[in-house]
Amino acid sequence: MPTIELRDVVVDVPTPGSDTPRRLLGPVELTLSEQRISVIGANGSGKSTLLRLVNGLVQPSRGHVRVDGLDTVRQGPAVRQRVAFAFTDPLSQLVMPTGREDVELSLRRRHRRADERRAAAEAVLARFGLDGLSDQSVYDLSGGERQLMALAAVLATDPEVLVLDEPSTLLDLRNTRVLRERLTALPQMVVLATHDLGLARDADRTLVVEAGRVVFDGPPSVAVDEYVRRSGG
Amino acid sequence: MSRGDGLFGSYVQGTSVVHRAPLAAKFVALLAVGVATTLLPSWWTGCLLLALVVGTHALAGLGLGRLLRTMRPVLPVLVVLFAFQWWSQDAAMAARLVLGILACYIAAGVVTGTTSPSALIDAVVGAARPLRRWLDPEAVGIAVAVMFRSIPWIADAFGEVREAARARGLERNPRALVLPVVIHTVGYARATGEALAARGLGDPVEGPQDAPAGGSRPGGPGAPSTNDGAPG
Numbered sequence A: 001m002p003t004i005e006l007r008d009v010v011v012d013v014p015t016p017g018s019d020t021p022r023r024l025l026g027p028v029e030l031t032l033s034e035q036r037i038s039v040i041g042a043n044g045s046g047k048s049t050l051l052r053l054v055n056g057l058v059q060p061s062r063g064h065v066r067v068d069g070l071d072t073v074r075q076g077p078a079v080r081q082r083v084a085f086a087f088t089d090p091l092s093q094l095v096m097p098t099g100r101e102d103v104e105l106s107l108r109r110r111h112r113r114a115d116e117r118r119a120a121a122e123a124v125l126a127r128f129g130l131d132g133l134s135d136q137s138v139y140d141l142s143g144g145e146r147q148l149m150a151l152a153a154v155l156a157t158d159p160e161v162l163v164l165d166e167p168s169t170l171l172d173l174r175n176t177r178v179l180r181e182r183l184t185a186l187p188q189m190v191v192l193a194t195h196d197l198g199l200a201r202d203a204d205r206t207l208v209v210e211a212g213r214v215v216f217d218g219p220p221s222v223a224v225d226e227y228v229r230r231s232g233g
Numbered sequence B: 001m002s003r004g005d006g007l008f009g010s011y012v013q014g015t016s017v018v019h020r021a022p023l024a025a026k027f028v029a030l031l032a033v034g035v036a037t038t039l040l041p042s043w044w045t046g047c048l049l050l051a052l053v054v055g056t057h058a059l060a061g062l063g064l065g066r067l068l069r070t071m072r073p074v075l076p077v078l079v080v081l082f083a084f085q086w087w088s089q090d091a092a093m094a095a096r097l098v099l100g101i102l103a104c105y106i107a108a109g110v111v112t113g114t115t116s117p118s119a120l121i122d123a124v125v126g127a128a129r130p131l132r133r134w135l136d137p138e139a140v141g142i143a144v145a146v147m148f149r150s151i152p153w154i155a156d157a158f159g160e161v162r163e164a165a166r167a168r169g170l171e172r173n174p175r176a177l178v179l180p181v182v183i184h185t186v187g188y189a190r191a192t193g194e195a196l197a198a199r200g201l202g203d204p205v206e207g208p209q210d211a212p213a214g215g216s217r218p219g220g221p222g223a224p225s226t227n228d229g230a231p232g
Helices: A045-053 A076-082 A101-106 A114-127 A142-154 A173-185 A197-201 A220-230 B022-039 B043-059 B062-072 B074-087 B091-114 B119-132 B137-167 B174-198
Strands: A003-013 A024-030 A037-042 A063-068 A084-088 A161-165 A188-192 A206-209 A214-216
Touching: A003 A045, A024 A045, A024 A063, A024 A214, A037 A197, A037 A220, A045 A063, A045 A084, A045 A161, A045 A188, A063 A173, A076 A084, A076 B062, A084 A142, A084 A197, A101 A142, A101 A197, A101 A220, A114 A214, A142 A161, A142 A173, A142 B174, A173 A197, A197 A220, A220 B174, B022 B043, B022 B091, B022 B119, B043 B062, B043 B091, B074 B091, B074 B137, B074 B174, B119 B137, B137 B174
Parallel strands: A037 A188, A037 A206, A084 A161, A161 A188
Antiparallel strands: A003 A024, A003 A063, A206 A214
């Protein structure tokens, strides 16, 4: 598995009307190398910021984030070839009108020839069992189908790490179960933030984030109990 | 109308002769329709041009429903334009102008309806290749595709905001219409940019993937965004 390192990472953002920046995250010191890692915490706790650091969508104000030794700031393109990112709302992510077109978009850098790209996209969609939906408008797909299509689009380039930001938030129970099965079957390293404690328990390691700090790091069942306790449950 | 439907960004799969025509030929035909509208000698030649374009639409198998759907948003504008031209010029001139605009509009819809986004990106990338010293052709191609996708989205956002304003009795208040659309559009642009950046589609195709150590941090090559306060 790849190794993700966060060394003394802090993320600050400017505060309008104030000289003091607002701290979103940190300081964080982590080394992640397990295949399944879940991140849980309340809304606004810093989960998304932590995830976005991993493929360079957010840059640390201080410290370094490295994926297999590659710095997410200085070597961003190389990092993003290895780290795919899936957003909560698949419609934010599917930028083409159909799933096939979106998968082809992902493959543009890998396959220059249109016919090769199309064949590769069809293979990816078949692998995900989405070939029957590939030419439907992404607006006509169900929430679960869209989420799987978005996953297919980001996994088309065979990344080593898949980062998912609350992937089950918009899904019903049945689609959440399908998503869990698909994620479990993936050979990639998966790092996901979630409010679904069942999904969090599928991991090998769980981080609990609170007020921008990792307040617990350990086995999922213990971490979930800790999170519930901290949430007043 | 669902987002993504309409004149732009709504490719309809097919195997018609129009679908199979090279994109360059479609662009030349579209240009020819545009030029022809300026040369129309009378209103009935405008009718002929419109009939030709509608015939091409039918030949492409795009369907009457799509034709009516795409015409619906522009019809009120054309009616006002016709009335103004009739008042300021004459009815024949007004008819010629409106028929010409309608023909161009439908012809553009035929091009977007029969050209897949991938083919469109490929064509734009090919056209931008001579400028690769200054521009990344791939980025230009993706930008054009995203533009086509965004136009119906913004049009639909306007429709939704108008409905919301009407429900609050504010349909005559321009601020209640324009501001939310601008905010929606900025949010949409940010989300789209972030989605493209996350997939590395804004990264340079070739060249140094590993910048030298000590390079400037914020906004440097490969830096897709600055911190924007993404909550957890």
